[in-house]
Amino acid sequence: xxxxxxxxxxxxxxxxxxxxxxxxxxxxxxxxxxxxxxxxxxxxxxxxxxxxxxxxxxxxxxxxxxxxxxxxxxxxxxxxxxxxxxxxxxxxxxxxxxxxxxxxxxxxxxxxxxxxxxxxxxxxxxxxxxxxxxxxxxxxxxxxxxxxxxxxxxxxxxxxxxxxxxxxxxxxxxxxxxxxxxxxxxxxxxxxxxxxxxxxxxxxxxxxxxxxxxxxxxxxxxxxxxxxxxxxxxxxxxxxxxxxxxxxxxxxxxxxxxxxxxxxxxxxxxxxxxxxxxxxxxxxxxxxxxxxxxxxxxxxxxxxxxxxxxxxxxxxxxxxxxxxxxxxxxxxxxxxxxxxxxxxxxxxxxxxxxxxxxxxxxxxxxxxxxxxxxxxxxxxxxxxxxxxxxxxxxxxxxxxxxxxxxxxxxxxxxx
Numbered sequence: 052x053x054x055x056x057x058x059x060x061x062x063x064x065x066x067x068x069x070x071x072x073x074x075x076x077x078x079x080x081x082x083x084x085x086x087x088x089x090x091x092x093x094x095x096x097x098x099x100x101x102x103x104x105x106x107x108x109x110x111x112x113x114x115x116x117x118x119x120x121x122x123x124x125x126x127x128x129x130x131x132x133x134x135x136x137x138x139x140x141x142x143x144x145x146x147x148x149x150x151x152x153x154x155x156x157x158x159x160x161x162x163x164x165x166x167x168x169x170x171x172x173x174x175x176x177x178x179x180x181x182x183x184x185x186x187x188x189x190x191x192x193x194x195x196x197x198x199x200x201x202x203x204x205x206x207x208x209x210x211x212x213x214x215x216x217x218x219x220x221x222x223x224x225x226x227x228x229x230x231x232x233x234x235x236x237x238x239x240x241x242x243x244x245x246x247x248x249x250x251x252x253x254x255x256x257x258x259x260x261x262x263x264x265x266x267x268x269x270x271x272x273x274x275x276x277x278x279x280x281x282x283x284x285x286x287x288x289x290x291x292x293x294x295x296x297x298x299x300x301x302x303x304x305x306x307x308x309x310x311x312x313x314x315x316x317x318x319x320x321x322x323x324x325x326x327x328x329x330x331x332x333x334x335x336x337x338x339x340x341x342x343x344x345x346x347x348x349x350x351x352x353x354x355x356x357x358x359x360x361x362x363x364x365x366x367x368x369x370x371x372x373x374x375x376x377x378x379x380x381x382x383x384x385x386x387x388x389x390x391x392x393x394x395x396x397x398x399x400x401x402x403x404x405x406x407x408x409x410x411x412x413x414x415x416x417x418x419x420x421x422x423x424x425x426x427x428x429x430x431x432x433x434x435x436x437x438x439x440x441x442x443x444x445x446x447x448x449x450x451x452x453x454x455x456x457x458x459x460x461x462x463x464x465x466x
Contacts, residue, residue, distance in 0.1 A: 058264035060311045061221060064190075064201045068230035068300060070292060073105055076147070076189060077112035079227045083187035085145035087114050089138050091158040092149040093122040096193050099237045105149055105191065116141040125329070126156040128209045128216075131172050135164035145187035148225070149234075151246070152197035152206075152332065155190055159205035159223050162186050172207060173216070178431075181220040190225035193234045195298035196246025196333050198253055198306020200228035208326065215326045217431060230303055232296040240286050241398035243298075244391035245333030247282040250274060250302040251384075252317050252336035255358060256343065257308035259351040260315040260435045267312035270304045276361035277301035283387065286394045315436035317343035320445060320452075323427040328415045330406060337391075338402055341384045342448050343436075344377075345458045349465050350437035352377040359383070402455030420449045438465070 067075045080086055092102055097120040106115065119134050138146075138161060148158035160172050166185040167175065175181060190200035199205075205218040238246070254274040257267050277297045285294035320343075321335035344355050356376035360368040363383055371379050391399040400406045403415040415423075424445035427433070433440060444464065451458050 058262070058266075060264060060266040062201060062224070062307045062311070063221075064224050065227045066201070066230060066303060067227065068296070068303075070232045070296065072229050072231040073108035073191070073233070076105075076109040076227075076229060079189060080113060080145060080187065083145065083226055085187040086112070087116045087143050088145040088147045088189070089117040089119060089134075089141065089143040089161075090115060090147045090149060091122060091134065091154055091161065092118070092120045093124070093154055094120055096120070096150045096154070101193055101234055101237070102149060104233055105147070116143045122150065122154050122157045124153055124331075125210070126153045126160065126205075126207045128160075128172060128207050131157055131160035131207060132164060132170065135161045135172075138165050145189070147189045147191065149191045149193060151192065151194040152199045155192070155197065155199035156205040156207055158188060158190070159199075159218070160207050162188055162223075163218065172218075176216045176218055178217070178219040180218075181222045183222065185222050188225045189227045189229060191229045191231070191234060192299065192302065194238060194242065194246040195235050195295070195302040196249035198250065198302050198309065200225055200230075201303055201306040202310040204310065206322075215322060228303065230296070230299045232292045232299065235295045235299055236290065236292065238289065240289060241395045242333075243286045243289065244282070244395055244399040245331055245337055246302070247278060247286070247298055247333075248337035248340065248388070248391070249333035250298070250305045251278045251282070252321075252340045253305035253309040253314065254278070254301075255340060255355075256314040256317055257305065257312040258358060259344070259347065259354045259437065260313060261437060262312045262435055263354070264312060267308045271308035271312075272358075272361050274301045274304035274308060275358055277304070279362040279364070283390050283394065286391055313435040314432050315343060316346060316433065316440055316448070318432045319427050319430045319436065319440070320423070320448060322430050322432070324403070324415060324423045324449070327423055327426060328419065330403075330414060334400060334406065337388055338400065338452050339448075341381045341388075342452050342458060344381050344384070345460075346440075346444070346448060346463055347437045348377055348381075349463070355380050403449075403453040404455065415453065417453055420453060421446060423449055438463075
C-alpha cells in the first residue's frame with residue numbers, strides 16, 4: 052500500500068482555540084453576517100452548566116432566538132425535522148452547536164433542512180447531494196473525540212427503522228469551530244476515556260487506510276502524539292486544563308485527518324454494533340481499534356509501526372526492534388484501554404462482553420453478533436479498509452472483540 056500520487060484535501064473551517072475562545076463568537080458571527088442563532092444542545096450539556104458559560108460569553112452583540120436542548124444521545128431524524136420548524140418559527144439566521152457528535156450531527160441536519168427550505172432531511176441523504184452553501188454554523192465541541200466540528204459528515208439515525216444514515220458534503224463543514232478548554236472540564240472520566248479513544252481511532256485509521264495522503268498524515272500524527280501524552284493523564288486528573296485543551300486540539304486534528312482520508316473496518320463494525328445495540332460510538336472504537344490493526348497488519352502494518360513514535364515517544368520507539376513495532380503499537384493500545392479501565396473503576400470496557408445495562412444485562416449479547424456482521428456489510432467505510440472483508444471476517448473479529456481475545460491470524464484472509 053503506497054501513498055497516492057493524487058489526493059484532495061480540504062478544511063475550510065476557521066478554528067478558534069484557547070482557554071477563553073468562546074468570547075470570539077460574536078465577532079465570528081458578525082463576519083458571517085449573522086446574529087440571531089439557535090443554540091442546539093442536549094440535556095446533559097445544559098445540565099452541566101455549559102450553555103450558561105456560552106451564553107455569558109456571547110451575550111453582547113448576539114441575540115439568541117432559541118435554545119433547543121432536547122437532542123437525544125443518538126441523533127434522531129424526527130428531532131432534526133422538528134427543530135428545523137422551530138428554527139424557522141423563531142426567525143433564526145444561524146446555528147451554534149454545543150455538544151458531542153450527536154448534537155453536531157443534529158445541527159448539521161437542521162442546517163440542511165432550513166437552508167434547502169425543505170420539510171424532510173431524508174431527501175438529502177447520501178454523499179455530495181448538497182449543491183450550495185448552508186446557513187452560518189458555529190460548532191463548539193464538549194467532548195474531545197468525534198471531531199465533528201471539522202468534518203464533512205453527519206450521521207442521523209432513523210430510530211423507527213434502526214438505521215444510521217450518512218450525509219456527506221463539503222457544505223456540511225461548520226464555518227467556525229470553537230475549541231475551549233472550559234467545555235470539557237466537567238466531562239466524567241469514563242466519557243473522557245471513550246471519546247479520547249474515538250479521536251485515536253480517527254487518527255489511526257486515517258493514517259493506515261487506503262485514502263491516506265501527506266496532509267492527512269500530518270494531522271493524524273499530531274493528534275496521536277497529543278493523545279499518547281494526555282489521554283490517560285487527563286482521565287485520572289479531569290481538572291487538568293492544559294490536558295483538556297490538548298485533547299480537544301487532538302480531536303480536532305484527528306477530525307481533519309479522517310475527514311480527508313476516511314476510515315476503515317474499525318468504524319465499519321463500530322457503526323453496526325453501535326446502531327444495533329445502542330453502544331456509544333467511542334466505546335465501540337476503543338474496543339475495536341486493536342482488532343482493526345491486527346486484521347490489516349499484513350497490508351498496512353508498516354504504517355502502523357510508524358505510529359509507535361508519536362504514541363509512545365522516542366525512547367520506546369528506539370528501544371523496540373523494527374520488526375516488533377507493529378505488534379507493540381497494538382499491544383500499547385490494549386494497555387491504554389486497560390489503564391483507562393483501571394482509571395475509571397471499570398467503567399471503560401475492554402471488550403463487548405463487559406458492557407452491561409443498568410440491570411446487569413449484556414448490551415451486546417453473543418447471539419446478536421451474526422446480525423452485527425451482516426449489517427456491517429452495508430457500511431460505506433468498508434471500501435477504504437486495506438484488506439477486503441466479508442461476513443465471515445466481520446463475525447470472526449466481533450467474536451474475538453466480544454471475548455477480549457486476540458485474532459486467530461490463521462483465519463485472516465490475505466488478498
